[in-house]
Amino acid sequence: METNTQNVGEHARIGTSEGSHSRGKRRAMDDGNLRYFLPKAGSSPSKPELGQEMASEGEALIEALKNGQPFYTLTAWKAVPEVNGKSSPVIVKQALART
Numbered sequence: 001m002e003t004n005t006q007n008v009g010e011h012a013r014i015g016t017s018e019g020s021h022s023r024g025k026r027r028a029m030d031d032g033n034l035r036y037f038l039p040k041a042g043s044s045p046s047k048p049e050l051g052q053e054m055a056s057e058g059e060a061l062i063e064a065l066k067n068g069q070p071f072y073t074l075t076a077w078k079a080v081p082e083v084n085g086k087s088s089p090v091i092v093k094q095a096l097a098r099t
Contacts, residue, residue, distance in 0.1 A: 033095040035074045036060035038067070048072060 036054040043049035050072060054060035057073075064071040076096040081089040 033075050033098060035098065037072045037074060038063055039069055039072065045070060050074070 034057075036057055036059070037050040038052045038054065038060065040049035040051035043051070054063060054071070060071040077093040078096055079091050080094045082092045083089045
């Protein structure tokens with residue numbers, strides 16, 4: 001009798017989504033600057049409008065699941081010059097702290 005087995009660990013991921021590869025990079029950024037919002041009533045993914053702000057990613061995930069809607073993350077940036085010795089200044093982005 002032949003049994004057909006498959007090593008699931010080699011070809012499948014459990015509990016991950018397509019975008020989870022970048023999660024580590026995103027976690028490296030200071031999460032204190034990341035904000036979470038539910039969409040405003042009447043907005044759409046093609047024209048998103050921010051509605052109620054959630055206190056955490058977990059809270060945003062739960063509310064989005066309950067309501068069958070997406071949630072949005074927001075980080076505010078400012079452009080600042082970075083001077084490094086002899087070369088011309090380089091424009092870099094710097095996350096703004098939440099107030």
